[in-house]
Amino acid sequence: MKIILDAMGGDNAPDANIKGTINAINKIKAEVILVGKEEIIRNKVKEFYGKEIEEISNRIKIKNATETIEMEDIPTKAIKNKKDSSMVVGFKMLKENEGDVFISAGNSGALLTGATLIVGRIKGIDRPALAGILPAYHSRLVLIDAGSNTNCKPINLLQFAQMSSIYIKNTFGVEHPKIGLLNIGTEETKGNELVKESYNLLKEKAEELNINFIGNIEGREAFSGKVDAIVADGFTGNVFLKTTEGLGKFVKASLTESLKKNWLSKLCAIPTLPAINRFKKTMDYKTYGGALFLGVKKPVVKAHGSSDAKLFEYTIIQAEKFVENKAVDKMIEEFQIK
């Protein structure tokens, strides 16, 4: 197996990308191909580790790409014009079977455009979407769309429900994954226009498309373990995702502070630290490593834009699992049958 990694994408590129790869390499079986400016990558490796990349592992390769797509670039333009960017080169390698999965922490819009234009949509899917994995009570929660399509129609949300259903079944072995629609109340009359229409469409088509649609779900129930996936347009989904992230940070800061408030709690906090750390890990959705673009013909993983070395490491490990589970192949199969 070969994992293609955009070495130039993300807020901490290329340092975090390179370090994450080197951290991950002995925890996976796959080969990792770093796509980016070869000279820069080689120099960074020498600077960080005092040796050549080949001396570190024979499973890390470099593919030279002279350009970089920036966060400010307009997605469609960037994909069309920056032919030798790390992202476009990575996508082409994926398309031409020079690798099994492509990971990037770069410009999300460009990633969606590239996935659609270069790799191509699965037949029957109008818009691919980002499926993020978050921790939930004694389980996990798939959020689709986590942020790629800011303006959606009901048909898109129906397809998100279908895709997440197939994905969860094949990846986590859940026989009839429970799919909920993110809304502000459980009654069917609740929500904005998009959500009301999507509710009706989902209810109408659920049986035919084999979706276990459990109705509207409010954010307050999202993490209870009652639902396996929540479906939303990319704007609302991304607000949801980033709110959990913000609150997670706030929780950690407040908790640490609370435990240090007086000498007694400070002293007593020391032996409870393993429990606190275990808890922090549960909270940290970053450990789930990256989100998969569902609806494209090959596995494309969006790493968090602000990924550090640790997060790249997790994302690479997770990407290997995505490929092993053949989630995308099974998606193509199921949509062919329908």
Place this chain on the structure above:
Amino acid sequence: MKIILDAMGGDNAPDANIKGTINAINKIKAEVILVGKEEIIRNKVKEFYGKEIEEISNRIKIKNATETIEMEDIPTKAIKNKKDSSMVVGFKMLKENEGDVFISAGNSGALLTGATLIVGRIKGIDRPALAGILPAYHSRLVLIDAGSNTNCKPINLLQFAQMSSIYIKNTFGVEHPKIGLLNIGTEETKGNELVKESYNLLKEKAEELNINFIGNIEGREAFSGKVDAIVADGFTGNVFLKTTEGLGKFVKASLTESLKKNWLSKLCAIPTLPAINRFKKTMDYKTYGGALFLGVKKPVVKAHGSSDAKLFEYTIIQAEKFVENKAVDKMIEEFQIK
């Protein structure tokens, strides 16, 4: 001062409403008028406390109202047809100066309709909105609209920004409250159509309307203390609110469980409990008690639909503060000047 409380509104009415009032009465100076079915209220008090309501406090009164607006009722119809409902009677008392603030945990849509139709909008405001108060790092965060207007236009979001700015200045003494627009990125090109247009309008009008607009804010930064209020349409705002609530619950459950994982952490957890409880309290936005409807001529407070006795108690205490701060009078003044 007189606080009017809808005794029949909310998931746990009238039990929680009655108990909360009795818990609160010795912590406030105001009188509380319970609006609802008198016989039921009297019987419940006897059942819970073994005495008549007058024996408990001479500052708790009852105003009889024979009907109840249910959660399933269509807001406009309910307000027009159920003339003797606890909500409509409460609103009319507020309008006719028989009380200084009205609190209800009932049907949100009906509450908005009643506030607008019976109490009336402040001149210059197209749509009143719910301003919720959440905890944030070393501070608090005002969220407007927390859920009353599911479909909004840019002008509404501009007015939400204006109202929250005036409210925070007068209630919390912050001279130039920092107002952010809830979005999925900080760049001005990010977001759905509503958010993009609202961004431009806010930028254009901020100086003229004395709004300290700091631009887009992502959920991940919302609790950092960098912003005093976040503005959103009621759908997105409510998703944000309920997500924080859901994650809060999940955090508490996971934390408690982590600390009980083995005998060592269990034993050591005992002396750290005060710190944990302090932390849980910080997390619990319920302690901030209720959300104020900004943009109507008198103070109207929406209590959480699933309020228990504790939460009614907090909301009543907070309502007294709202009236003392004269937040609504100051809002009317400032809009008259403009």
